[in-house]
Amino acid sequence: MTTLVVCLDRTDDVGRKTGLRSPVVGWEAVRALVTDVGLADPEDSGVNTLLESLRVAQNLRDENEEVVVAVVSGDHDSMVSADRAVAAQLDDLIADYDPESAVVVTDSAEDERLIPIVESRVRVDSVDRVVVRQARDIESTYYLLKQFLADEELRQTVLVPIGLTMLVFPLLATTVGPAEGAAAITTVIGLFLLYKGFNIDELLARFAHQTRESLYSGQVSVVTYVVAAGLTFVGLFMGALGVSNLGTTPGVVLPATRFAFDSVPWLAMAALTASAGRLLDEVIGEDPVRRSFLNLPFIVVAVGLVIRGFSAYFLEQQGVIEPVVVPAAELGILSNERFVMVAGERLALFVVSAIVVSLVGARVASSLSDATDDRTDADGGADAATGPAAEPFAGQADPERTDGGATADPDSSRDRERDR
Known part of the structure; x- marks a missing residue:
């Protein structure tokens, strides 16, 4: 088994300092190269890399393996030309020596980027990175800073x-x-x-993209979103105005409840307007309306009723708002007396109304969604019946293929005439 011990030099430091062209192949040639590089630059870590290549090759020879040691260099002009030069030199080495595996020796992370090129041509059994002990921290820090600045x-x-x-x-x-x-x-x-x-920058970019797409496509939701934003500001203003009318009230529970009581109707109308615009976009579009968009307006109204009911209950318990009074009225034979609705009755009315609205929304969404699905299935069935896939059954006769059997089998027709 032949093993290729290859020393990688991506930036061609060896060629620039010695004037030799790579690849340099053979034990004696690499050992002479060590002397040339060391005389040219004694502080270069490439000397240690070349010595490590010779040491690895010697150890493999001691184990009775056939070893070919080589130095492959790239180009200092550009990284693309350097990688291509290394690839061409590796192809020549593989064609000449036909190694079954390779051991890669490098001295920097820059040279390790050539490992995929080696792996694409021959099996790599080991990667040996040579790091000079005195310069390990300095080299790592320098490489990290270089990558960071890039x-x-x-x-x-x-x-x-x-x-x-x-x-x-x-x-x-x-x-x-x-x-x-x-x-x-x-x-x-x-x-x-x-x-x-x-990731606020990504959210803003996504929001700007969606807004631009909505404006260009003419969606109704653009207008309803603007109206919803205005209603939201009105709701916040009404809530703040209600809190200011409380005066100097200790604590934060009562002001927060008052804010919710005054702002929830406007906020619910804002959410209802936005959801209605989104629903109109779904109805106008070509795709079937999803059930979530059909059910969303009812959910908004139900949640608004629940929040309004609970906030009214707490405010009435504290004496901030008055109970609901139903005045007496006479309508023909129907008449009622004056009725005062206390806090618990008001809360129950709001909660029951919210439950009824949510149930109605679920029923409407289910009915409309089922109707849309049935219509889609019917259209699909009609298309399937009239499409190219509607071929005649095997037992049916094809008039273009049978025509009485005369065209298909003329010899049998003549035999029947001769028998008669």
């Missing part, structure tokens, strides 16, 4: 905030004080980290 996104994410901080902090320290400047910069950095952590 990534544009990382530079913009890390280096730009650090640079802005170093520029802004002296200005803030001289104008408002070191403590205030540090607090302001820390706040900005915290907001930036939250902005990146929650």
